[in-house]
Amino acid sequence: MPARVVVLGGGVGGTLVANLLSKRLRRDVRVTVVDPTGMHAYQPGYQYLALGQANGRWLVRDERTLLRTDVDLVVEPAIRVHPDAGTVQLARGGSLDWDYLVIATGARLAPELVPGLTEGSYEFYSLEGAQRLREALRRFRGGRLLVGVAGIPYKCPPAPVEFVFLVEEYLRRRGIRNRSEVRLLSPLNRAFTIESASKVVQPLMAQRGIELTTFFNVESVDPSSGVVSSLEGEKAEFDLLVLVPPHRGQDVVVESRLGDASGWLPTDRTTLQVEGHERIFAIGDATNLPISKSGSTAHFEAPVVASRIAALVKGSAPRSNYGGNVMCFLETGNRQGTVLRFDYEHPPAPPQPSAIWHSAKWLFNRMYWGVVPQGRLPERMPIPVPRGRSTE
Numbered sequence: 001m002p003a004r005v006v007v008l009g010g011g012v013g014g015t016l017v018a019n020l021l022s023k024r025l026r027r028d029v030r031v032t033v034v035d036p037t038g039m040h041a042y043q044p045g046y047q048y049l050a051l052g053q054a055n056g057r058w059l060v061r062d063e064r065t066l067l068r069t070d071v072d073l074v075v076e077p078a079i080r081v082h083p084d085a086g087t088v089q090l091a092r093g094g095s096l097d098w099d100y101l102v103i104a105t106g107a108r109l110a111p112e113l114v115p116g117l118t119e120g121s122y123e124f125y126s127l128e129g130a131q132r133l134r135e136a137l138r139r140f141r142g143g144r145l146l147v148g149v150a151g152i153p154y155k156c157p158p159a160p161v162e163f164v165f166l167v168e169e170y171l172r173r174r175g176i177r178n179r180s181e182v183r184l185l186s187p188l189n190r191a192f193t194i195e196s197a198s199k200v201v202q203p204l205m206a207q208r209g210i211e212l213t214t215f216f217n218v219e220s221v222d223p224s225s226g227v228v229s230s231l232e233g234e235k236a237e238f239d240l241l242v243l244v245p246p247h248r249g250q251d252v253v254v255e256s257r258l259g260d261a262s263g264w265l266p267t268d269r270t271t272l273q274v275e276g277h278e279r280i281f282a283i284g285d286a287t288n289l290p291i292s293k294s295g296s297t298a299h300f301e302a303p304v305v306a307s308r309i310a311a312l313v314k315g316s317a318p319r320s321n322y323g324g325n326v327m328c329f330l331e332t333g334n335r336q337g338t339v340l341r342f343d344y345e346h347p348p349a350p351p352q353p354s355a356i357w358h359s360a361k362w363l364f365n366r367m368y369w370g371v372v373p374q375g376r377l378p379e380r381m382p383i384p385v386p387r388g389r390s391t392e
């Protein structure tokens with residue numbers, strides 16, 4: 001009898017792991033993907049949508065068209081995992097049995113955690129949010145435009161920095177930059193989590209007149225007076241506020257009592273097993289791993305999980321380990337960008353922004369649908385080590 005693998009979530013990680021497993025194990029496996037919408041979104045495109053540079057059709061595809069034909073797709077939410085029974089309960093009353101379970105349910109946006117955030121701010125972290133922001137930007141005639149994050153961790157740490165560069169350029173193109181203040185509110189002592197990249201982007205922000213306010217941990221938003229307040233006791237006035245909402249793990253993780261206090265799955269950093277559960281694996285944004293929540297992370301984790309499950313099904317010892325590989329492009333506006341490549345051992349050493357990395361990001365944006373879900377890109381990425389530093 002083939003091994004039964006259930007994959008929760010048909011996003012970047014879930015789709016890739018399902019396809020890789022079916023390709024590797026063929027008749028020895030029965031893979032089922034469970035997803036509430038049956039639609040797969042290319043989330044990095046949301047910021048281009050908000051800026052009027054992309055449309056929703058480009059960003060969303062039917063999940064069925066991305067899965068190999070021998071992978072089953074169930075379109076409904078999973079509501080509870082029963083690890084001891086080896087089952088997962090589905091929203092419409094059914095359940096699925098599994099020998100191995102992969103949880104790739106991503107992150108949930110939790111705007112309700114910050115008073116006033118839903119009514120008083122815009123975001124580009126969901127399709128609907130990006131569409132609303134696009135309309136708000138069209139109506140914007142100049143004023144105080146603030147961009148910030150309302151909680152850590154959040155997916156794609158460079159995205160708010162990219163957005164602030166791109167929106168500054170957008171205002172210039174519309175001829176309203178001189179009437180606008182553009183400011184990034186960061187909860188940290190720098191532009192964003194990754195120190196070496198902050199050192200590259202901060203001088204560029206200063207050159208473009210983009211202000212940076214550090215140690216601004218958003219506490220609440222007052223939509224009527226147009227003021228955002230921080231836990232540190234500061235207040236910032238805005239005409240247009242763009243805030244990345246707080247992120248949490250999905251309800252299914254919480255209901256299954258598998259997650260930590262924020263709903264992230266305690267995950268082994270190399271085997272990607274959920275701690276205490278040999279047959280349950282976690283990938284992508286759903287884990288508690290202290291690395292970027294990004295599509296690239298999910299992309300490099302999926303082959304490790306596929307390889308480990310394939311070995312277990314064949315009765316051999318799993319040998320593939322995740323080394324923390326991540327690779328993300330970072331747009332810096334004016335058709336330039338840089339790249340962040342790192343792993344557990346090597347922090348990123350981003351090159352000075354250039355047209356090459358902007359073009360590489362756009363090439364990747366175009367290629368995504370035809371290469372990533374199918375596993376046509378390399379399963380690992382070498383990390384360039386700056387001269388003078390040893391790889392040992």
Ligand SMILES: Cc1cc2nc3c(=O)[nH]c(=O)nc-3n(C[C@H](O)[C@H](O)[C@H](O)COP(=O)(O)OP(=O)(O)OC[C@H]3O[C@@H](n4cnc5c(N)ncnc54)[C@H](O)[C@@H]3O)c2cc1C
Pocket residue numbers: 008009010011012013014034035036037039040042043044045046047076077078079104105106107124125126155156159250252283284285286293294295296297298327328329
């Ligand atoms: C604006 C923006 C820009 C970004 N830019 C980049 C970038 O440049 N590079 C990069 O690498 N990453 C980027 N990311 C991050 C990237 O999109 C995510 O990190 C990536 O999608 C995570 O993959 P995942 O498989 O873990 O989760 P997702 O792709 O989010 O998929 C999770 C899936 O789980 C499903 N699900 C949810 N609940 C349930 C349930 N109860 N049962 C079953 N299924 C469920 C969801 O419907 C979804 O399909 C960006 C994100 C945003 C928002």
